[in-house]
Amino acid sequence: MSERKVGTISRGIRCPIIREGDNLADIVVTSVLEAAESEEFALRDRDVIAVTESVVARAQGNYASVQAIAEDVRAKLGGETVGVIFPILSRNRFAICLKGIAMGAKKVVLMLSYPSDEVGNELVSLDKLDEAGINPYSDVLSLEQYRSLFGENRHPFTGVDYVDYYSQIVREAGAEVEVVFANNPRAILDYTKNVLTCDIHTRARTKRILLAAGAERVCGLDDIMNAPVDGSGCNERYGLLGSNKSTEDTIKLFPRECRDFVLDIQSQILDKTGKHVEVMVYGDGAFKDPVGKIWELADPVVSPAYTDGLEGTPNELKLKYLADNDFKDLSGQALKDAISKRIQEKEDNLVGNMASQGTTPRRLTDLIGSLCDLTSGSGDKGTPIILVQGYFDNFTN
The missing domain is CATH 3.30.1330.100 (CofE-like)
Known part of the structure; x- marks a missing residue:
């Protein structure tokens, strides 16, 4: 049998447009x-x-309305002043969630991490922070301070000034808004003891810090819509995390x-x-x-x-490491045979083996x-x- 000349192939497969209830x-x-x-x-x-x-x-029909989000936020965080901290800057990912959250509160204190959000969307560059002598780890900035130091900052890809955009969403949903900039979750407790932490991968640590610092009610996005509200969809494990905008008033939840x-x-x-x-x-x-x-x-x-x-x-060996080190005196078929033999004999767990470094x-x-x-x-x-x-x-x- 001749040797196969192709390794990994990744193919996109077309299929019909999927609707709710289809046998996917x-x-x-x-x-x-x-x-x-x-x-x-x-x-x-x-x-x-x-x-x-x-x-x-x-296919699962896993959708929720902004009204359902509002109801859940009101029930879990009291419906008065809610600290909404560390959201990512995204029209698709967070804007509709924010609309529902704001509908479930009288006032939103929106605390944004800076110079960028958790996934790297920049509000301001590190260079500008350095120029202004600002320490993002300790300094808490009001909206006025942020604007006087850094002015308007539009996202380089979307052209959106997210500070203004998110503020507008909250106001249009009928709530008052105050924007602050900080990276220490404890900073929100100067404004409210009811906090919705919207970070994704650091959420467990943020919740722990807030509870230890005296917050009364703390939810993550994973705690909102983690059960159906008036027959809506939900995600038991992740709540609103992983959701995307579907329409102006609904989100598609993670499966x-x-x-x-x-x-x-x-x-x-x-x-x-x-x-x-x-x-x-x-x-x-x-x-x-x-x-x-x-x-x-x-x-x-x-x-x-x-x-x-x-x-x-x-569990892979690095071919170039073997070629440059263990078998540096071999070439051609002899080199190929030696490397093939080493691969066939490799251990089930190569952790710590120098020949697997760089994999x-x-x-x-x-x-x-x-x-x-x-x-x-x-x-x-x-x-x-x-x-x-x-x-x-x-x-x-």
Whole structure:
């Protein structure tokens, strides 16, 4: 048998537009098998079928209105003055949530982290902070101080001045707004003891600090809409985290429990092709843009559900390390044979082994989910299913 000349392949798979109530597992299986037939490729064991979280949530009908958010915020935080701290600056991710939050309060004290939000959207540059002699770790700025020091700051990609935009949203929702800038969560307690912390990946620490400092009521975004309100959707584990704007008055929540969904696809593919594939649901990839400094991951996790074969991290040897060190005197077929033998004999756990340095010690779901997110894009490609083949191959396969 001739040697295979291609390694990993990532394909976007087209499928029909998904609506609430569709049997998504059947649609995914049919779409992948039809693509394989039309493009003349075969499925193989350990291929990965990945489905974007947005169509999973859509099929589940997992939506909530701003009124439902308002009701939940009012019930959990008292409906008077609420500190809304560390939100990310995003029209798609947070603006609609903020509308609902403000509808559930009389006054919102909006405390923004600076110079940027948690995922890297900049309010002001570090250089400007240095020029102004401001220490972001200790200094709390009022809106007046912020404006006199830094003026208006429009986001380089969206052209939006988020300070003004978020203030406007709160006022239009019928609440009073006060904006402050600080990075120490305790600073909000000078304004109110009822706090909604809107950070994503640092939320557990923020809640702990606030409670220890004397806050009375503390919720994270994961505590709002974590149960249905008047028949709405919800997310038991993540609440409002991972939600996206659907309309001006509704959000699409992160998918609810979808482990059964990935197992269903895996089982159907096994029945129809005899191949054991892995399946995952993916949202944002986990990578950072070196120019805009924005970290992509605004979802609470890259993958909310996946089959067991995607557990863990890669266990790989660095080919160039072996070529430059262990086998530096070999070349050609002898070098190839020596490296192949080393790969075939590699230990099950290479942690601490110098020959694995420089390989990526990230979770498989984070790596493959990032590949899928980049393949599907965030716009109009129309490929919410990604088929990844050869990901688990190595030099010897």
